[in-house]
Amino acid sequence: MTSTNPPTDPPTDRSAAPITEHEPLLGRPGDVAQRDESMLARNLITGTAPLAQVGGVMLVVTVWGAVLSHSWMVFSLHPLLNSLGVFLSLQAILVLQPTHTADQKRRGTYVHAAFNGLAALSFFTALAIVIWHKQHSGIPHFESVHAYLGIVIYSLLFIQAFVGFTQYFVPRIYGGVDNARAIYKYHRVSGYIILFLYLVNITLASKLRYGEKFIHLKTWGVVVAGVLVVIGTYPRIKKQKIQIFG
Ligand code: HEM
Numbered sequence: 001m002t003s004t005n006p007p008t009d010p011p012t013d014r015s016a017a018p019i020t021e022h023e024p025l026l027g028r029p030g031d032v033a034q035r036d037e038s039m040l041a042r043n044l045i046t047g048t049a050p051l052a053q054v055g056g057v058m059l060v061v062t063v064w065g066a067v068l069s070h071s072w073m074v075f076s077l078h079p080l081l082n083s084l085g086v087f088l089s090l091q092a093i094l095v096l097q098p099t100h101t102a103d104q105k106r107r108g109t110y111v112h113a114a115f116n117g118l119a120a121l122s123f124f125t126a127l128a129i130v131i132w133h134k135q136h137s138g139i140p141h142f143e144s145v146h147a148y149l150g151i152v153i154y155s156l157l158f159i160q161a162f163v164g165f166t167q168y169f170v171p172r173i174y175g176g177v178d179n180a181r182a183i184y185k186y187h188r189v190s191g192y193i194i195l196f197l198y199l200v201n202i203t204l205a206s207k208l209r210y211g212e213k214f215i216h217l218k219t220w221g222v223v224v225a226g227v228l229v230v231i232g233t234y235p236r237i238k239k240q241k242i243q244i245f246g
Contacts, residue, residue: 032046032047032048032049032097033098034046034099034101034104036101040095040099040111043094043095043099043108044091044094044095047236048231048235048236049094049233050232051228051231052090052094052228052231052232052233053090053094054232055225055228055230055232056090056229058225059086059087060086062218062221062222063079063080063082064080066211066216066218067079067080067215067217070214070215074133075130077125077129078133079126080126081122081123081125081129082122082123082126082202083202084119084122085119085122085123085126085198086198086199089115089116089119089194090195090229092112092115093191093192093233095111095112096108096111097236097237098236113164113168116161116164120157120161124154144204145204146204146205146207146208149201149204150201153197156190156193156194156197157194159190160187160191160194163183163187164191166180167184168180185241185242185243185244186244188241188242192233192237195233199225199226199229202222203222203223203226205222206218206219
């Protein structure tokens with residue numbers, strides 16, 4: 001079946017739906033459901049989101065503070081843009097999590113796509129910078145776990161962005177709206193996995209010679225920021241939106 005309208009998950013009405021429809025992974029049911037009259041932007045700060053926001057800001061301030069307080073080089077753009085990309089991806093997730101009516105989901109998806117478009121621009125420019133830097137300086141590629149995990153992340157991100165865009169805007173390539181909708185949950189689960197991998201990789205970056213000895217990036221600062229992002233974001237996951245088995 002094909003359709004000209006972008007697919008959305010079946011609409012749910014907060015007042016009429018069974019309580020499990022809005023039950024987050026942790027916390028009280030309804031903590032993160034967007035009220036019909038409330039603005040989309042409020043989703044960025046409802047429920048446990050403020051913890052995630054503090055973590056996101058702390059991550060950017062920790063990385064940018066370390067980089068900018070040492071001598072500038074083109075490579076500096078790699079950590080700056082990667083941490084900015086994580087912050088933008090976080091906003092993309094937080095804005096969409098509490099949506100549940102068809103209209104909220106539609107508007108939320110456009111904002112999600114805009115944040116993720118900017119994040120992808122930051123991430124892939126950061127990748128281009130490190131590759132260029134290594135070629136230019138004659139340094140070998142893939143010298144660390146950070147580098148290997150980084151390539152895994154960028155590959156997953158590429159697939160994630162392609163599937164995310166096409167499942168919504170070009171569902172016919174999956175054989176129609178229903179098939180496209182059936183893969184939303186995989187996109188969600190992989191999104192949460194990729195967010196976690198970003199945090200792991202920035203922590204690994206703080207242990208690289210550049211991170212530890214050159215810019216003095218504090219591992220504890222990155223870890224505390226990452227923990228805040230996790231405890232602010234993951235409890236807002238609605239179980240029924242990510243059920244892959246059964
Ligand atoms: C989610 C964020 C990040 C991702 C996905 C990522 C990804 C990558 C990748 C793929 C490489 C390997 C490039 C190559 O070998 O050609 C690399 C290298 C590097 N990155 Fe990152 N990076 C991230 C954040 C950071 C941050 C915040 C720093 C700053 C401390 C940093 C510092 C470095 C350094 C020094 C290298 C060269 C060392 C090596 O290749 O082993 N990265 N990164």
